[in-house]
Amino acid sequence: MGDSLMATVRTLPSIPVPPESFEARRNQYYSTKILKEMLGNLPQDTLKLLGVTDKDLCIPILTYVFGEAQVGGTAAVVSLARLRQEHYGLTPDRPLLLKRLRKESLHELGHTFGLYHCPSRDCVMHLSNTVVDVDTRGRDFCRGCHTVAVSKTGTERRR
Ligand SMILES: [Zn+2]
Ligand SMILES: [Zn+2]
Numbered sequence: 001m002g003d004s005l006m007a008t009v010r011t012l013p014s015i016p017v018p019p020e021s022f023e024a025r026r027n028q029y030y031s032t033k034i035l036k037e038m039l040g041n042l043p044q045d046t047l048k049l050l051g052v053t054d055k056d057l058c059i060p061i062l063t064y065v066f067g068e069a070q071v072g073g074t075a076a077v078v079s080l081a082r083l084r085q086e087h088y089g090l091t092p093d094r095p096l097l098l099k100r101l102r103k104e105s106l107h108e109l110g111h112t113f114g115l116y117h118c119p120s121r122d123c124v125m126h127l128s129n130t131v132v133d134v135d136t137r138g139r140d141f142c143r144g145c146h147t148v149a150v151s152k153t154g155t156e157r158r159r
Helices: 031-039 094-112 131-136 143-151
Strands: 028-030 049-053 057-059 062-065 067-069 075-079
Touching: 028 031, 031 049, 031 057, 031 067, 031 075, 049 094, 057 067, 067 094, 075 094, 094 131, 094 143
Parallel strands: 028 057, 049 075
Antiparallel strands: 057 062, 067 075
């Protein structure tokens, strides 16, 4: 996540989504069950674990989610499915997809650092219900959210 959190990032081998996370009636995957699977595959020195999947994610009370995270916990998962222009019948746009993925990843990781939704539209922790919201909100933490997140990374530097 660049210099936003000043943490070292390591990529782990992919793991399959657990079969029990599939909700056949909805043709979607229940993100909470994916988080549970991820936590069962946690390397010892993990500060945070971010999963990225192509699967369309949901939770029981919402028709879809861009991602889910344990607030103040270790794991977060984000889905590419509804971040792709193709999902809306538009031409693929890889730079835009990566920009959205970065925002969603930072947002979900923010939750793992104990952050809740932020009222500021310029903050990456602002709630987004649609991909338009993802595009209009800011790409980084506001001052207040950044202070909280960095205080929990253990990498805070005094200047
Ligand atoms: Zn959120
Ligand atoms: Zn904020």
